[in-house]
Amino acid sequence: MTSKTTVTNEPATSPSTPTGHATASVAxxxxxxxxxxxxxxxxxxxxxxxxxxxxxxxxxxxxxxxxxxxxxxxxxxxxxxxxxxxxxxxxxxxxxxxxxxxxxxxxxxxxxxxxxxxxxxxxxxxxxxxxxxxxxxxxxxxxxxxxxxxxxxxxxxxxxxxxxxxxxxxxxxxxxxxxxxxxxxxxxxxxxxxxxxxxxxxxxxxxxxxxxxxxxxxxxxxxxxxxxxxxxxxxxxxxxxxxxxxxxxxxxxxxxxxxxxxxxxxxxxxxxxxxxxxxxxxxxxxxxxxxxxxxxxxxxxxxxxxxxxxxxxxxxxxxxxxxxxxxxxxxxxxxxxxxxxxxxxxxxxxxxxxxxxxxxxxxxxxxxxxxxxxxDRIVLLPHGEIGEIVVRGHNLMNGYLDRPEDTAKAIVDGWFRTGDLGTKDDDDYLTVVDRTKDMIIRNGYNVYPRQVEEVLAQHPDVTMAAVFGVPHETHGQEIEAAVVLRAGATVAPEELVAFVSDEIAAYKFPRVVHVVDALPLGPSGKVLKRDLVARFGAQEAAVTPS
Missing domain, CATH: 3.40.50.12780 (ANL, N-terminal domain)
Structure with a gap:
């Protein structure tokens, strides 16, 4: 069912508050x-x-x-x-x-x-x-x-x-x-x-x-x-x-x-x-x-x-x-x-x-x-299906400053489109699968980096991991990973590739693992995968296990 709820996208800009109207201040x-x-x-x-x-x-x-x-x-x-x-x-x-x-x-x-x-x-x-x-x-x-x-x-x-x-x-x-x-x-x-x-x-x-x-x-x-x-x-x-x-x-x-x-x-x-x-x-x-x-x-x-x-x-x-x-x-x-x-x-x-x-x-x-x-509209999916997480309620922003077109794309039928993929179960619990933009499509199969990162995080020598897709002539995208190791760890990239390949399907595991000193982080602490793609996307695979 498509909701017709609307939200206010344009902030009030009057310099004073009329007598009798409700007031509020975060101060x-x-x-x-x-x-x-x-x-x-x-x-x-x-x-x-x-x-x-x-x-x-x-x-x-x-x-x-x-x-x-x-x-x-x-x-x-x-x-x-x-x-x-x-x-x-x-x-x-x-x-x-x-x-x-x-x-x-x-x-x-x-x-x-x-x-x-x-x-x-x-x-x-x-x-x-x-x-x-x-x-x-x-x-x-x-x-x-x-x-x-x-x-x-x-x-x-x-x-x-x-x-x-x-x-x-x-x-x-x-x-x-x-x-x-x-x-x-x-x-x-x-x-x-x-x-x-x-x-x-x-x-x-x-x-x-x-x-x-x-x-x-x-x-x-x-x-x-x-x-x-x-x-x-x-x-x-x-x-x-x-x-x-x-x-x-x-x-x-x-x-x-x-x-x-x-x-x-x-x-x-x-x-x-x-x-x-x-x-x-x-x-x-x-x-x-x-x-x-x-x-x-x-x-x-x-x-x-x-x-x-x-x-x-x-x-x-x-x-x-x-x-x-x-x-x-x-x-x-x-x-x-x-x-x-x-x-x-x-x-x-x-x-x-x-x-x-x-x-x-x-x-x-x-x-x-x-x-x-x-x-152009919100079509809600049944519980259990993967789709885009959408939000409506008292917590929505007024809109993007001076960007009415971007606001209209982001808030549709009163729902904010997050750009994140997820699922919802019958108890109303939600699970994030991944960012829409981070999803990798290899040989036509959808690969969600978070699932691969969860496996890498289980390795005792890995402290941080990020999985991303790079362009590939044959597969469309190839799966790669960047990891930060614990102090003193000596595990080889090939060993990490084998570790992941033993745990998940063949189309999902990274063919290349890069060991780095630190992952690039944004202001909120999120890993900037676009920086990793830019850094490693042009490099030839150093490890390509069968």
């Missing part, structure tokens, strides 16, 4: 937490501890400085800040003004920054001092003004040499009149513009509304996660990305939790920080789980985990099982995208998780499987 998350838990610690960064009262007062002071700099309702403010307390201050300061936050990936180079600033129409860039070399250069190219905030504390890795510093936001805040509260917005006004990773073409800015982000946080707390006041969370997921921003920061602050921020993720440092501060909840992407397992071989100390949350990409079952064994905590896997705010499905805490699945839809959200070959 209320920190404002309310400061009122309810003023003396609780909100953020820990190295030796620095900031209470909720202090964080909100500092955010209001930053908002006053931004207002003095000309920022008002509906303006776009870009921020290039790592995981430190200043991220929260700038984020909530911008929202308190009724402006729109445009987080920028901390590893982008100047021309990439220029693109984000120009495409988003940002009027100002707030840049952390260590990132000014690229940030200031990108802002200059885009013709955008820059203010800076302090560098991360000394516990972070060294800082870069920077050009003469722009005005410091801290100094401007000391001279400006702070806000006394936040400016209310209409529920579907845009709160954030988050840029997708751009797997094809230029990145697109997904507009998240105040309503969608607030509803996501409340749904996470009421019926999805198990999070409460006083919990200690590791803030290692990049806050410029939707997973860390919404699930860790916004949800954590809404609950009254303490977030231990790491400016840069490292397995050993993360494990030490979680042990030191007694982290009960860990949120991470699969590469972080692998790094923590590696760190656990060098330390017997363990945090008091209650449970762990995995998202961003499929967690190999072998890694999930090993994590639960080593850390003594269940792993609850979920699924979502930037365009869905992000959580769409989850192995809800309070029920035993089903390893290998992404759980069931969260409250108020429908997730189904549709025929991916039908583009």
């Amino acid at each position: 209320a998350i920190l404002s309310e937490a400061a009122a309810r838990y003023p003396d609780d610690v909100a953020v820990v960064v190295g030796p620095q501890r900031t209470t909720y009262r202090e964080l909100w007062q500092q955010s209001l002071a930053y908002a006053g400085a931004l207002r003095a700099r000309g920022v008002g309702e509906g303006d776009r403010v870009a921020m290039l800040v790592p995981n430190v307390a200043d991220f929260a201050r700038v984020y909530y300061a911008t929202l308190a003004l009724g402006a729109v936050v445009v987080p920028v990936h901390a590893l982008l180079k100047r021309h990439e920054i220029e693109y984000v600033l120009g495409d988003s129409g940002s009027s100002l860039l707030v840049c952390a001092a260590p990132l000014l070399v690229e940030g200031a250069a990108g802002a200059q190219l885009a013709g955008v003004d820059v203010v800076t905030v302090l560098a991360p504390p000394a516990t972070d890795a060294g800082t870069a040499v920077v050009p003469p510093a722009p005005d410091r936001l801290e100094s401007l805040a000391a001279e400006a009149e702070p806000l006394t509260t936040y400016v209310p917005r209409q529920p579907f006004d845009t709160a954030t513009i988050l840029y997708t990773s751009g797997t094809t073409g230029q990145p697109k800015g997904a507009e998240g509304s105040h309503f969608a982000l607030l509803q996501q946080v409340d749904t996470n707390l009421m019926s999805t996660f198990d999070m409460r006041r006083g919990d200690v969370l590791l803030g290692a997921l990049p806050l410029f990305h939707t997973f860390g921003q919404t699930c860790t920061m916004n949800t954590g602050f809404r609950a009254g939790a303490t977030i231990v921020m790491l400016p840069k993720f490292d397995g050993d440092a993360a494990l030490a920080a979680m042990v030191e501060h007694g982290c009960e909840v860990f949120m991470g992407v699969p590469t972080m789980y692998m790094a923590l397992l590696d760190a656990a071989t060098r330390s017997e100390a363990r945090p008091p985990f209650r449970y762990a949350i995995s998202g961003g990409a499929s967690l190999p079952l072998a890694v999930l099982a090993k994590f639960e064994q080593v850390f003594g905590a269940p792993v609850h896997e979920g699924y979502g995208l930037t365009e869905t705010s992000p959580v769409a499905t989850f192995n809800h805490v309070g029920r035993p998780p089903r390893p290998g699945t992404i759980g069931t839809p969260i409250w108020g959200v429908d997730v189904e499987v549709a025929d991916s070959s039908v583009e």
Whole structure:
């Protein structure tokens, strides 16, 4: 049955809220937490501890400085800040003004920054001092003004040499009149513009509304996660990305939790920080789980985990099982995208998780499987069939900024087309098979890389694996893999090929395995398979077993 549900694809842009209309602001998350838990610690960064009262007062002071700099309702403010307390201050300061936050990936180079600033129409860039070399250069190219905030504390890795510093936001805040509260917005006004990773073409800015982000946080707390006041969370997921921003920061602050921020993720440092501060909840992407397992071989100390949350990409079952064994905590896997705010499905805490699945839809959200070959409408498939995962509900973005055609292709009949292939069983549990674009077709047979990666992950010498297809004259595509080995491992590529070929059908196993020092990762920790295809696609097969 085809749904005719529609969603609002165009954000409200009126500069003021009419009397009598409902209002909403993501800034209320920190404002309310400061009122309810003023003396609780909100953020820990190295030796620095900031209470909720202090964080909100500092955010209001930053908002006053931004207002003095000309920022008002509906303006776009870009921020290039790592995981430190200043991220929260700038984020909530911008929202308190009724402006729109445009987080920028901390590893982008100047021309990439220029693109984000120009495409988003940002009027100002707030840049952390260590990132000014690229940030200031990108802002200059885009013709955008820059203010800076302090560098991360000394516990972070060294800082870069920077050009003469722009005005410091801290100094401007000391001279400006702070806000006394936040400016209310209409529920579907845009709160954030988050840029997708751009797997094809230029990145697109997904507009998240105040309503969608607030509803996501409340749904996470009421019926999805198990999070409460006083919990200690590791803030290692990049806050410029939707997973860390919404699930860790916004949800954590809404609950009254303490977030231990790491400016840069490292397995050993993360494990030490979680042990030191007694982290009960860990949120991470699969590469972080692998790094923590590696760190656990060098330390017997363990945090008091209650449970762990995995998202961003499929967690190999072998890694999930090993994590639960080593850390003594269940792993609850979920699924979502930037365009869905992000959580769409989850192995809800309070029920035993089903390893290998992404759980069931969260409250108020429908997730189904549709025929991916039908583009102009949504044709839902029966349970058990493989198709494209589609989502509708309160968590959808307003649309892609200034891209109505892309928005219309992505949101059809009120359903967001994810581009991911999956199945749904009779108990409503969904399983991701693979990305539509990552599926390999060899000799006319569909090969799903995730299935092959699951086998590689079972080999004792393999820490990370990525399977991808390269062009081939005879087969259409040939299957190859790139793996990272454990320290000291000496297994040969030919042995890995044989290991996989013993476990799966002949048309599925990789004919070539490349041993690499590291896999290329995107901002959310996903492996960039397009980079692997570009790197290895032109090379002749070095290993071609019969």
